[in-house]
Amino acid sequence: MRPLAYARVSTVAEAVEIVAADPAGAFLAGGTTEIDLVRLGVARPDLLVDINDLPLHDIEDLPGGGVRIGALARMSEVARTPVIAGRYPGVAQALLLGASQQLRNMASMGGNLCQRTRCAYFRDGVSPCNKREPGSGCSALDGLNRGHAVLGTSEHCIATHPSDVAVALVAFDAVVHTAGPGGARRIPIDDFYLPPGDTPDRENPLRHGELITAIDLPPAGIAERSVYLKFRDRQSYEFALVSVCAAVRVEDGLVTEARLALGGVGTKPWRSRLAERRLLGAPATAESYAAAAAYELSAAVPRRHNTFKVELAQRAIVRGLTQAARGGMR
């Protein structure tokens, strides 16, 4: 592992200032992405700024009925907090189905949003990879791409974003709050994730030294009956091949509101707006769910080893919507 300097800070202003001033500085929260990537030689910071003493650990109710999750709240804590488990079960379930309990105890919500892809070519530190080394090419296009994305891809990168909870946050229009050298910002989470296009190295709009301070969830609404389902190669402690966060409101047998987002198939946590629109006013039946799923996946661009994801995603959507219509996780 490369040598690096370390600083522990106690205020947001200090954290921002010190990283902003050092082009090779980086924030350190739980370290479950950062330390891993430094050891692999993929991340090359010369200074890690430990933000764990910042007062950003709380989860609090917002006046209008939403919830604010501090950027340093741990995945395990957020998942077991009654307002999250009760009002946003899809969010809680996405957290519990991610990683392992040890990792969830370490991993912060802010760090989770910024975790990097698990694409093996990105992580090996040597293969051509536009995300790690812009302009070097993409080894996955004609390589081992079983785990890769089928939606939102470009000819420069087909890597998935691996976060589970981000899928649920995208479904429910969470808002990311930041503090940076240029002041504070609020970024709707769907805009927080950038499609790869021809700059796959840029995954989010954060500027160097800009710190996520909190994530806001708007008032729950149909999120209260949401589900999160995850399909993977082993039952636990594994990233998703496909995951789905779903919530539906049904009145007189017709869908009057729907939220749908996918993980494991998109280059970003994938809000399925095409399917959502198709569902509005449709009968709440497996046939309509399948039609909406097919419509969403009609834009898929599968590669040699990941064609199965197109079908798997559609089945996952149908199962997710069916379960959500029945009343959610419980």
Added chain:
Amino acid sequence: MGIDLTAEAARRRTPTVRGPSEQPVVLTVNGTHHAVALEPRVSLLDALRDRLGLTGSKKGCDQGTCGACTVWVDGRRVLACLTLAIACEGRQVTTIEGVATDGEPHPMQRAFIEHDAFQCGYCTPGQIMSAIALIEEGNAETDEDIAEFMSGNICRCAAYPGIRQAIKDVRDARERP
């Protein structure tokens, strides 16, 4: 690498920046303070094993995928391979060497022996650190919960049936008045 003057200036202004050279660090492990000199890049796992001679915590993967390095920091189970030692200053670290009291094995250690919950034993310290925490967390209520919340500890010898039985024994013994 070129030296960035702004960055250098910022560091001189901010006294909190330490390293990359060796720094004096005080680690509190199993209730004992240890003063050691460590580069900031050293993981908690390497500090425990190579500097403090606490070799109970094992290195299986060094990338967060096996759980052999599980220890507690401030009472919560975490992975020592993805934790920087210097980041543990001021925090309480507990390792497998610290769970016995007055020379008496922890009930979970006894239960592991009783149920033959290991073969080679490499994963065992991590399994035990997770298993004790699992019960404290309240995540050992059902067989499904035990399987799910212990999934961060891989056993290459597949001693899982014994491990799960040991956990259930300790859980049930605690519940009995």
